[in-house]
Amino acid sequence: MDYILIGAGGHSKVVIDILKSQNEEVVGIVDDDPKRNSVSNTPILGTTEIIPDLINSFANAYYIVCVGDNRTRGDIVKRLEPLDLKYGIAVHPTAILGSNVVIKAGSVVMPNVVVNVDTFIGEHTILNTACTIDHECKVGQFVHISPGVNLAGNVQVGSFSHIGIGASVIQGLTIGSNSTIGAGSCVVNDIEDNIVAIGCPAKKIRSK
Template sequence: MKLFIIGCGNVGKFIAYNFNCFEVKGFEITGFLDDDEKKWGTIVAGYPVIGGIHLINNETETIGCVVSIANPITKKEIIQKIRINNIEYPSLIAPNNWISNNVTIGKGVIIYPGVSVNYNAVLEDFTTINMNCAIGHDCTIAQYSTLAPGVSLGGFTYIEECVSMGINAATKQSIRIGKNTVVGGMSMVIRNLPASITAVGIPSRIIKYHS
C-alpha cells in the first residue's frame, strides 16, 4: 500500500530514514506532501516531495499516511483537512523502547527510541513521543500532543489535547495540563496548568496567555 509522509521537516526525515525499523508491514513510502512550494520536486531523505498536502484528497485507493508534524495545533489542522475515508494511519513504534502491558495506543502515534511507558497509560491518536521520554503509570496523553526528548511524566498525569512539552520538561504525580498549552524545556510542573498558556521554569510559572 502506498504511504505518504505529510511534512518533510525533521520528524518527516526521521521517519523516512528509519521507516524499516518500525516493522510496519504492508506499506511502502511513496513520498512527501508539504505545503512549502519551494520543496516541491526536491528529494528529501531519499524520497520525492510530490506537492501540497491537498493532493492526498485526490487518492481513490486505500492509502497510508503518517503526519510528521511536531506542532500539535498545526498537526490537528492538517488532519482535519483530510477529507477522504480510504486512509490508514499506522502507529510507528520504535523497537528499542519499553512499553508495559495494559497500555492503550491510538492511531497515527509516533514513538521514538528509548521511550518507557508504564501500565494503564493511554496515548491517544496522533500523539508524538520523542526520544527518551518516560511516561508514568495511569497517564493520559490526549490527541495531537507532542512530547520533546527527555520529558518525564509522573503517574496519573493528564495531558489534554494539543499540548507541547519541551525538552526535559517534567510533571509530578497527578498533574493536569490544559489543552493548547506549551510547557517550556527543563520546566518542572508541580501544579495544574490551565488551557492555552505558556509555562516555564522550576517550578513552572505562566508567562503567556494565548488568544
C-alpha cells in the first residue's frame, strides 16, 4: 500500500522505518515548514495545501500524522477532517500483539512494544519503543505512551494524555484525559483529567 506522511520531524523517521519493514511504499511527506526537503531519503512533497491534489494522484493512499505532541496531532487531524483522509496503522514487526487487541486508524506501534490480550488502542495514538500495555487496558485517542512505559492490566488512559518515559501504572487505575505523567513516575492512584503528576508515588503538581 502507498502511504503519505504528515509531518517531517524525528517521529516521521521512525514511521518511515516501520513502514519499510512492512514492505509498504512511502510516497512522500507533507509538511508546512518550507525549509525541509527530505527525511530519510523520503521527499517532502509540499505543504498540507497540496493534499487535495495527492488524493487525486494517489486515490488509495493511507495517511499517518507523524507528530509526537498530542494536541498538535489532534489539531492537524481536525483541520484535515473535511478531506476525509484514510488513515493507516504502522506496527513494527518486533511488536507483540495479543489476541483480541484492537488498534484504531492513525496509530503507530514502535519496536519491541507488547500489547496484551483484550486491549483497545484509540485513533492516532503512539505506543513508543518497548512500552508494555497489559491485558484489558483501554487507551484513548491522541495518546502518547512514551518509551519504556509499563501499564499493568485493566488501566484506562484518557484521550490526549501523555505518559512520560519509563513511567509505571499499577493495575486497575484510570488516568484522565489531557493529563501528563512525568518521566519515571510510579502511578498508584487514579489521576483526574487535566492534571500534571510526577514522582513515586505520582502526585499532582498542577492543573492544566
